[in-house]
Amino acid sequence: MEKNEPIFEILHMPPENTNSVLVSQNGNAVIFDAWGHTEDWEKLLSERRLNLRAIYSTHGHSDHISAAPMLAEKYNIPWFLNSDDKDLIIWGNSILDFFNIPRIESNHKESKDLRAGFRNILPSVQMQVIETPGHSKGGLSFYFPDYKILLTGDTLFRDSFGRYDLPGGDANVLSESISKLYELDLPDDTYVVHGHGIDSTIEILKHQNPYFVKRKCCHGEKDCRCDKKEHHCCHCHGKCDCE
Numbered sequence: 001m002e003k004n005e006p007i008f009e010i011l012h013m014p015p016e017n018t019n020s021v022l023v024s025q026n027g028n029a030v031i032f033d034a035w036g037h038t039e040d041w042e043k044l045l046s047e048r049r050l051n052l053r054a055i056y057s058t059h060g061h062s063d064h065i066s067a068a069p070m071l072a073e074k075y076n077i078p079w080f081l082n083s084d085d086k087d088l089i090i091w092g093n094s095i096l097d098f099f100n101i102p103r104i105e106s107n108h109k110e111s112k113d114l115r116a117g118f119r120n121i122l123p124s125v126q127m128q129v130i131e132t133p134g135h136s137k138g139g140l141s142f143y144f145p146d147y148k149i150l151l152t153g154d155t156l157f158r159d160s161f162g163r164y165d166l167p168g169g170d171a172n173v174l175s176e177s178i179s180k181l182y183e184l185d186l187p188d189d190t191y192v193v194h195g196h197g198i199d200s201t202i203e204i205l206k207h208q209n210p211y212f213v214k215r216k217c218c219h220g221e222k223d224c225r226c227d228k229k230e231h232h233c234c235h236c237h238g239k240c241d242c243e
């Protein structure tokens with residue numbers, strides 16, 4: 001039997017706030033950043049006759065996990081989250097109160113730790129997990145090399161970056177993570193889905209997001225302050241070779 005190509009869909013579950021992504025293929029599905037009410041996801045999955053296989057979260061803020069533990073419980077499937085963000089799960093309940101979404105309780109299904117590496121989310125869909133902390137301690141980005149799709153969570157937005165003033169956030173670490181995404185040197189036509197707001201591509205980010213840059217200078221020094229216009233290197237004070 002010939003395998004169908006996987007379908008990547010961006011969903012805005014009510015109350016609209018976060019970009020959730022549903023990946024489905026041959027009746028199987030996984031959800032990235034299961035925001036919204038659990039019942040809405042259950043309805044959608046049953047209407048489409050999809051078997052939910054796993055849930056992944058880019059980070060532990062409640063607007064990226066609100067339906068994850070309950071769905072994982074209901075379908076008896078794993079929910080993956082970098083364990084450095086575990087402390088945020090209960091901390092974020094006040095945000096759920098604000099949106100009138102049921103709180104996540106400590107007796108709900110626990111998340112499984114997820115770290116950098118390659119894994120198959122569906123039999124023929126490979127994903128690269130990239131650790132991108134800074135917005136939170138356990139921030140992750142997900143790249144699908146065969147489909148040229150990148151999910152950045154709240155690390156990076158189309159024209160800015162996520163907050164770093166929440167618990168576990170760190171401006172320096174966030175800047176390094178953005179630089180790490182830049183240095184992956186993904187193809188310009190890679191489609192980029194952010195945790196919130198309008199999608200972009202690597203090419204759009206290069207042109208429109210002033211923070212999507214290489215942070216190391218031409219001498220490999222962190223925190224590049226080279227004057228690229230005057231070609232003056234911040235490290236050797238000679239000619240700058242930064243792009």
Ligand SMILES: [Zn+2]
Pocket residue numbers: 059061135154162
């Ligand atoms: Zn967040």
Ligand SMILES: [Zn+2]
Pocket residue numbers: 018061063064154195196
């Ligand atoms: Zn968010």
